[in-house]
């Protein structure tokens with residue numbers, strides 16, 4: 001009753017468990033708000049209450065409190081820009097700092113120091129490397145692994161995109177040669193290969209949050225043992241990589257580790273902001289395994305983009321024609337072409353709008369504040385937000401808000417070709433000072449991947465006898481059904497890649 005009174009009974013959800021409780025992840029009316037409910041409810045809660053800011057009053061967990069859900073672009077912009085008034089609640093993110101403090105898990109001046117050193121690591125040269133590695137890996141997949149075949153059926157497209165992202169991050173962030181056909185032998189002193197250590201840690205990182213250290217060290221369950229070995233191995237690999245760059249072995253590279261170390265050394269020599277050795281490790285880990293979250297997000301977003309293109313052949317044709325107009329000779333696209341490949345980027349952004357991997361971004365109100373939003377009639381209205389409230393940026397609510405995105409359930413990449421597209425209403429990468437540091441990295445990877453694949457293959461849905469007779473709508477629902485693991489990704493989408501013959 002007290003919490004409801006503190007917000008003058010502002011309309012919204014009333015539940016026992018809050019959006020951040022790990023006990024019940026989904027919406028159960030009056031019981032649980034559900035951290036993952038956004039993917040399902042999209043803009044519906046806001047439409048129901050007739051307002052793009054609604055409250056959620058929680059009576060038990062994580063503690064009795066008020067949360068506000070925001071799907072109003074201006075209110076979200078105000079919150080994300082006011083870094084000191086609306087902070088990132090980092091207290092539950094310890095799992096991402098087990099190799100060292102880093103830019104993801106820090107706040108205030110500490111965060112500022114981490115961000116100042118890490119942001120310059122994402123150089124233009126690094127993006128060029130990301131592009132080259134992505135196209136090279138796809139070339140290897142199509143010509144070597146798929147053996148130049150004209151038709152390839154893939155049971156689950158996400159398996160391909162996740163593997164691809166591990167290769168890209170291994171090459172472009174770690175500076176390690178990695179490919180589909182693993183030619184590397186096991187380095188001396190290691191129990192598993194780097195690629196395997198990355199995949200296992202990325203997949204099972206939540207074990208670190210769930211289990212105490214003694215469980216990881218002693219419990220004889222093979223998956224737990226494998227995770228424990230992989231996380232120790234990854235640490236060892238990272239130490240060796242830092243060591244080799246420190247001893248000047250490979251400082252010529254443009255990978256993220258090299259760029260980060262250069263930026264840090266620069267800070268040290270100028271007496272400016274810099275990081276300790278353990279913080280360097282923590283940030284490399286943040287790029288990679290916290291980077292596992294970003295990397296899975298990129299992989300899953302790319303998978304959704306390919307599924308949507310397979311479901312919308314008209315859009316795929318338009319994209320192919322556009323790619324052909326940029327690359328009429330059919331050569332492999334280069335990084336210099338990226339600025340012209342606007343349709344490929346539009347496809348990626350539209351998939352991110354429809355299937356944002358991060359559906360809620362939490363903030364904490366440090367002081368009493370007022371949120372300003374627009375009513376459906378276009379008037380401005382203020383909402384009192386007491387100190388201590390959670391403010392949840394409801395990405396899915398914003399992305400399906402018809403005020404910014406007419407016909408929000410339709411796949412229309414052309415929205416992003418309009419120069420005036422509503423930039424403040426796309427929050428997949430968050431925005432403001434704490435916006436995603438890897439956005440350009442992810443976009444580069446995705447544009448290279450989409451362009452390469454669509455220029456060479458027509459992508460279709462695999463026909464499966466058990467689904468014969470299903471309607472268009474049922475098919476769409478089945479293929480776009482999401483699954484939640486570390487982030488949101490497609491559950492199971494079988495696709496067929498048909499090599500283009502030149503006349504299609």
Ligand code: HEM
Nearest residue numbers: 103104287294297298358428429430434436437438441442
């Ligand atoms: C489609 C791909 C991606 C999506 C949708 C995405 C989304 C996001 C979002 C929503 C945030 C803000 C989280 C918050 O404030 O709680 C964030 C932050 C961050 N992202 Fe990404 N990301 C992607 C790719 C990447 C990649 C490829 C990297 C690195 C290689 C990366 C590194 C980071 C880091 C280090 C932060 C923390 C920045 C800070 O707090 O200052 N992300 N990302």
